[in-house]
């Protein structure tokens with residue numbers, strides 16, 4: 001079976017223009033929710049993925065594979081790797097576009113095994129927008145930003161109204177999230193004062 005995929009994006013798109021208030025290149029992106037399996041500090045066996053905005057419409061993410069992430073002995077579980085890409089791609093959409101969006105479709109190509117102890121460097125690009133549909137793709141490089149590509153992914157995110165989360169999610173967890181965002185905002189402002197007194 002060939003690895004050649006269908007054209008991407010699969011429909012005519014407009015360029016994905018980052019939000020005017022999107023974080024600039026070099027910005028380290030914070031945890032979007034402490035309990036998030038992908039990035040949260042409170043998710044003990046989680047991925048603890050960390051992301052930084054790159055030049056252009058790019059976000060660089062990285063995470064280190066631990067024993068908690070195994071499928072075969074000593075190797076990362078494929079579904080776990082897909083999760084890492086979901087997080088990295090979602091972080092690029094959320095932070096650069098600043099629009100609430102959820103994963104509609106996620107496609108992964110596993111090219112090389114990813115051993116426990118290795119770090120995956122994921123580079124995510126915004127590929128285009130068609131109405132509520134945002135197309136993104138990413139490559140995961142093994143152990144260095146220019147290391148061999150171990151996994152690639154492409155995803156469709158769908159912009160949703162904020163009530164998607166209140167209707168389908170946990171209101172208590174949403175309150176915690178709002179409190180966390182306020183705290184992060186305060187800390188950012190305090191850091192701003194330190195830099196520009």
Ligand SMILES: CCCCCCCCCCCC(=O)SCCNC(=O)CCNC(=O)[C@H](O)C(C)(C)COP(=O)(O)OP(=O)(O)OC[C@H]1O[C@@H](n2cnc3c(N)ncnc32)[C@H](O)[C@@H]1OP(=O)(O)O
Nearest residue numbers: 032086087090091094095102103104105131132133158160
């Ligand atoms: C700072 C912050 C950081 C934020 C950082 C965040 C990082 C977190 C990252 C994790 C993100 C996740 O895992 S999110 C969790 C996983 N995903 C979900 O739970 C989503 C579950 N699915 C849904 O709720 C729903 O199916 C939606 C919302 C995706 C779509 O429902 P809808 O709103 O009714 O819209 P619908 O008309 O169906 O679809 C809209 C358009 O998209 C197309 N479409 C929809 N799904 C698909 C699909 N799978 N494949 C192709 N096309 C699709 C439709 O054909 C349509 O095209 P057209 O007719 O307009 O042409």
